[in-house]
Amino acid sequence: MSSTAPLIAGLELGGTKCIALLATGPDDVRETRTIATGSDPATTLAAIEAVLDEWAFDAVGIGSFGPVQLDPAAPDFGSITATTKPGWTGTDLVQRLRARYEKPLAIQTDVNGAAIAEARWGASRGLHTHAYITIGTGVGVGLVVDGRPVQGVTHAEAGHMRVPRAPGDRFKGWCRFHGDCVEGLISGPALAERFGCPGQELPQDGPQWDLFVHDLTGLLHNLVMGFAPERIAIGGGVIAAREHLFERLRTRLAESLGGYGSIASYAGELDRRLGPPGLGTMAGPLGSIAMGLEALGA
Known part of the structure; x- marks a missing residue:
């Protein structure tokens, strides 16, 4: 990477942890720090700011859990709205960080940001x-x-x-x-509540994953x-450790699509159309x- 490339302070805010990184792109990541996402936003944001205060950068990019x-034009632009994360509803992100650092700043949901990164550097380059x-x-x-991410009155959720439930699943x-x-059925906390232990403790080929594949296939359909x-692309902590599930997802999705119309050819191409993120x-x-690069128009 050229030394003249813009240096971005990136913040990925997740429900469990926040990742701050200083980078120009995937081939030039200077520093990475991880901060636990606590139930008190002020404490978490103060810890993030302590990291950013150590860095020199040209812009700030944020990808946050939502809703955001x-x-x-909204008075609460850049704030987290009603969320499942306890304590975070109404938390301002943009105005606080923009006032502190006086740098160009852009925000998106974490998934929209990841999708944009996949288009810029990953497996979705050149796709419409x-x-x-x-x-x-x-x-x-x-x-x-x-x-551009699909956006209506608000970002999509x-x-x-809701998807059809598996027979007998109560x-x-x-x-x-x-x-x-879907989030209530297959997210990490949902798996823990549903099966009595964290998802990472479930056996790799346990029958619990039959329900996971069923419910995720409904979303994919x-x-x-x-x-x-x-x-x-499907990423995140639950699937990253179980990439063997992709073959089952492709099989179930092809069955679910049912050979309908022009989608019939799509079902035959799932090996390249459905998989882990390139990044x-x-x-x-x-x-x-x-997002930081977008804030600079780069």
Whole structure:
């Protein structure tokens, strides 16, 4: 990387941890720090600021768990709105950091940021329509069309989509807003509540993953039928350690699509259309770097 490339302070805010990194891009990451996401936003943000205070940078990029107010005209622009993360509803991010550092700043949801990073540096380069799904503390979906995240009155929340339940599955769901939405069924906290132990302690090929594949396939079916993205990347802590599930997801998704219309050929191409992010576990953190570059128009 050229020494004249813009240096970005990137912040990926997750439900469990926040990652701060100083970088120009994936080939030039100068520093990375991890801060626990506590229940007191002021304490967490102060710890993040202590890291940023040590760095010199040209812009700030943020990819945050949501929901996030992304309408620049809204009085609470850049704040987290009603969220499942205890204590964080109403937390301002943009105004606080912009006032402290007086640098160009851009914000997106963590999944939208990761999707933009995948288009800039990863497996979605050159594609017009692609998606990034994260499965961790929550479930989020970033959908990008012609270089921009899909945005209506607010950003999409496809992770809270409802899907048909597996026969005999009576789990009420973890999401405190919707109960058995996708996030309420397959996120890390949902798996822990559903099966009585953290997801990382479940056996790699245990029967619990049959329900996971069933529920995630429902989300994928709706995403393909609604938008037919050229590629769907799935990342996040839950899936990153179990990439062997991709083959099962491809098989189940092809069955679910049912040979319908032009989607029939899509089902035959899932080996290249559905898989892990090209940037691996760095897709999320690099999403914040991509946002900082966007703040500079770079």
